[in-house]
Amino acid sequence: MSHTASKIHADKAAIFCKDEDRVNWHSKALWLLREKRDRAASSLPEWEQLRQLGSEIKLHTLTNLAKYLEMFEQNCQANGIQVHWAKDAAEHNEIVHGILSHHQVKKLVKSKSMLTEECHMNPYLEERGIEVIDTDLGERIIQLAGQPPSHIVVPAIHLKKEEVGELFHEKIGTEAGASDPTYLTRAARAHLREQFLSADAAMTGVNMAIAEKGAVVVCTNEGNADMGANLPKVQIHSMGMDKMVPNLDSAAVLLRMLARNATGQPVTTYSSFYRGPKAGGEMHVVIVDNGRSNMLKDKILAESLKCIRCGGCMNTCPVYRRSGGHSYNYTIPGPIGIAVGAQKDDTNSIAWACTLCGSCTQVCPTKVPLDKIIHHHRRLKAEAGNLPYGKRSYMPVVGKVMGSAPMLNTSMAMARTALRILPGSLLKPFAGAWGKYRELPVAPKSSFEAWYKKNRS
Amino acid sequence: MSSKSFILKALEQTAIAPQPMPEINVAPRVDDLIGQFETNLNTVAGVLHRAGSLDLVQEKVNTLVAEGKQVISLVDGINANRETPEDQHDLKDIDFAVIPGELAVAENGAIWVKQPEGHRVTPFICENLLLVVEADNVVANMHQAVKKLTLDSGKFGAFIAGPSKTADIEQALVVGAHGACSLNVYLV
Numbered sequence: 185m186s187h188t189a190s191k192i193h194a195d196k197a198a199i200f201c202k203d204e205d206r207v208n209w210h211s212k213a214l215w216l217l218r219e220k221r222d223r224a225a226s227s228l229p230e231w232e233q234l235r236q237l238g239s240e241i242k243l244h245t246l247t248n249l250a251k252y253l254e255m256f257e258q259n260c261q262a263n264g265i266q267v268h269w270a271k272d273a274a275e276h277n278e279i280v281h282g283i284l285s286h287h288q289v290k291k292l293v294k295s296k297s298m299l300t301e302e303c304h305m306n307p308y309l310e311e312r313g314i315e316v317i318d319t320d321l322g323e324r325i326i327q328l329a330g331q332p333p334s335h336i337v338v339p340a341i342h343l344k345k346e347e348v349g350e351l352f353h354e355k356i357g358t359e360a361g362a363s364d365p366t367y368l369t370r371a372a373r374a375h376l377r378e379q380f381l382s383a384d385a386a387m388t389g390v391n392m393a394i395a396e397k398g399a400v401v402v403c404t405n406e407g408n409a410d411m412g413a414n415l416p417k418v419q420i421h422s423m424g425m426d427k428m429v430p431n432l433d434s435a436a437v438l439l440r441m442l443a444r445n446a447t448g449q450p451v452t453t454y455s456s457f458y459r460g461p462k463a464g465g466e467m468h469v470v471i472v473d474n475g476r477s478n479m480l481k482d483k484i485l486a487e488s489l490k491c492i493r494c495g496g497c498m499n500t501c502p503v504y505r506r507s508g509g510h511s512y513n514y515t516i517p518g519p520i521g522i523a524v525g526a527q528k529d530d531t532n533s534i535a536w537a538c539t540l541c542g543s544c545t546q547v548c549p550t551k552v553p554l555d556k557i558i559h560h561h562r563r564l565k566a567e568a569g570n571l572p573y574g575k576r577s578y579m580p581v582v583g584k585v586m587g588s589a590p591m592l593n594t595s596m597a598m599a600r601t602a603l604r605i606l607p608g609s610l611l612k613p614f615a616g617a618w619g620k621y622r623e624l625p626v627a628p629k630s631s632f633e634a635w636y637k638k639n640r641s
Numbered sequence: 642m643s644s645k646s647f648i649l650k651a652l653e654q655t656a657i658a659p660q661p662m663p664e665i666n667v668a669p670r671v672d673d674l675i676g677q678f679e680t681n682l683n684t685v686a687g688v689l690h691r692a693g694s695l696d697l698v699q700e701k702v703n704t705l706v707a708e709g710k711q712v713i714s715l716v717d718g719i720n721a722n723r724e725t726p727e728d729q730h731d732l733k734d735i736d737f738a739v740i741p742g743e744l745a746v747a748e749n750g751a752i753w754v755k756q757p758e759g760h761r762v763t764p765f766i767c768e769n770l771l772l773v774v775e776a777d778n779v780v781a782n783m784h785q786a787v788k789k790l791t792l793d794s795g796k797f798g799a800f801i802a803g804p805s806k807t808a809d810i811e812q813a814l815v816v817g818a819h820g821a822c823s824l825n826v827y828l829v
Contacts, residue, residue, distance in 0.1 A: 213812050228748075230667050240663040247659045250652040257645075263794045269645040321818060322809035338809060345811045365813035376819060381730055397792065407765045407805040407820025414762035414797075415729060425648070432792075433665050436783040439800075440748075450681050450749035451783075451802050454765075454820065460795030462761050473644075477651035486657050 191530070192572070193537040194617065197507030211505040213341060218499040220448025221547065234441055239551035241434045242490035246480065252395040252428045253471065259398025260469060263460040268470045273303035276472050280305060280387070280420060283468055284314055287418050289384040295402070295409035296320040297389030298336050298493065299422050299472060301515045317379045319408040321372050328355045334509025336516055337446045337495035342508055376408070386412035390423035391492070392438060393469070396431040399459040400469060403442060403452040410456055419461065420468045425476055426489035438492055441549035446494040479524070484560045488523035490550040497544035497554055503537050512537060519544035519554040526561040532570045535561040596631055603627035669781035674747045675828065678779050681750035685803030686816050687824040695719060698739065698773055698827045705737055714739040715758045716773050725759035732760060738767035742774040744789055745826070748782040751802035752826060753790045761797050770804070770821035776828045
């Protein structure tokens with residue numbers, strides 16, 4: 185994707201939008217996932233019951249998180265698992281590096297983990313002489329391309345098969361001009377098998393951590409997490425502390441929704457439960473805070489930690505589908521990316537990368553009130569005096585005008601007259617960015633207030 | 642202060658009021674469990690054989706061995722031509738692995754495979770997977786499955802639903818990513 189000096193969402197989205205065909209193709213590819221999700225959800229009569237349960241289980245766990253984290257640690261230790269606690273990204277990376285350097289690890293095979301992306305772990309380890317191989321096909325593609333993921337479930341959704349073919353030709357020696365997904369996948373299988381067989385350690389993210397059992401659950405379709413974790417001596421699982429659930433029954437509820445809501449599959453191909461290291465091996469779990477306990481201090485932001493990272497909100501989001509995952513100034517894009525990333529956004533723009541249409545909230549399997557959280561972020565930004573670009577100067581004026589009936593009526597009357605008598609070319613500049621891809625409206629004859637007085641009062 | 646204490650202390654300031662754990666009571670659909678399982682297994686690109694007994698599985702293994710395939714069996718009573726090696730890396734040329742499944746889940750076609758004898762990586766590193774499940778062990782949904790499965794301390798287990806697959810290149814479904822390229826399930 186093109187690079188820009190600006191990190192502002194609208195600027196980066198504008199670059200993505202330059203290629204109209206790609207935008208349409210991107211939007212359709214994600215909508216297809218949304219349609220599959222709808223079919224999967226509606227095929228279960230208990231879908232809404234599961235969503236309610238999912239929401240309540242996660243809320244219960246979050247409100248008792250300290251208790252469950254300690255129970256989890258204790259049970260893990262009883263199962264022979266070593267548990268580490270990291271308050272931030274830097275500490276997470278140090279812990280992982282400590283384990284790897286203790287075992288003189290030269291090559292690490294990694295399964296998809298948005299947390300390690302959040303912690304910028306790959307460059308940290310690479311600078312210290314450790315080769316990190318992303319093994320999820322989508323992740324491997326973007327790693328070879330030198331890009332961050334643009335989606336949390338389908339990280340290379342923004343690339344076309346011809347582009348992948350060209351990249352693979354250059355990096356792993358596939359035939360020039362080849363673009364058949366089966367051929368390219370087979371080539372990646374062979375290439376990555378060598379990596380699995382020669383790695384010294386493996387790392388995965390965690391989909392659920394089960395307090396009562398002292399076990400972690402890892403879900404993939406490709407089997408890369410299991411090929412990784414079960415071959416080398418050392419396995420490391422990196423988990424955000426919000427991944428906790430009390431017991432197996434809770435995990436069952438979430439597992440029924442995760443894949444259905446992500447890609448429309450009834451369940452991921454592999455849902456693996458690790459309750460201890462393999463014979464002669466070591467298993468480590470790193471529990472990471474990195475701002476999560478801070479979010480729990482705000483009762484609206486806290487609900488964003490109910491998220492199980494299915495990516496369903498991205499697939500339905502009209503803004504995400506037309507601006508691409510790289511336009512968000514955060515590792516995680518889309519509605520959930522705004523919910524968990526807006527506080528860290530130094531451009532103060534991503535909270536506005538949303539129409540507040542609420543579709544994300546409707547599809548969320550754990551009922552994260554995403555639109556409410558995003559709206560709340562805007563308020564927090566305004567209160568902190570961090571409104572983006574023009575908004576700081578004109579929003580107070582808009583507020584005054586809209587707060588006064590005579591001022592609003594007068595200005596609307598002026599606008600109706602202007603729209604009728606002045607040419608569009610003269611008025612369009614006043615519409616700013618709004619008018620860029622839209623025609624000006626046809627002015628109604630009178631105000632709604634006048635119409636209402638005449639017809640209804 | 643250790644990071645653990647730092648985190649636990651920070652959690653004392655959580656703003657949301659304590660919520661009770663909900664009761665999980667979802668009605669299972671129990672009509673034609675095997676039919677439901679077969680439909681969902683097909684959806685995830687697996688194939689069901691209503692074998693009835695181990696004889697059919699042994700017959701299949703014999704055919705594969707005769708074709709020169711490398712076959713390992715972890716199912717009692719099924720004989721193949723490869724033994725479990727000392728080093729798990731030596732499983733890399735296994736063409737077929739025959740492994741017992743403890744439970745099959747009707748609602749999604751998944752089979753619970755508990756830690757196999759030998760090496761954990763066996764069901765994932767083989768090119769093709771044959772799972773053997775007793776017909777009485779088909780349960781309606783995941784809620785029932787987690788109540789029945791065993792996951793002992795220090796062990797591993799996985800729900801396996803079909804062969805490995807990916808759709809990371811332009812959403813085109815390709816069967817056979819890093820794990821097994823095909824899955825055949827034998828109900829006995």
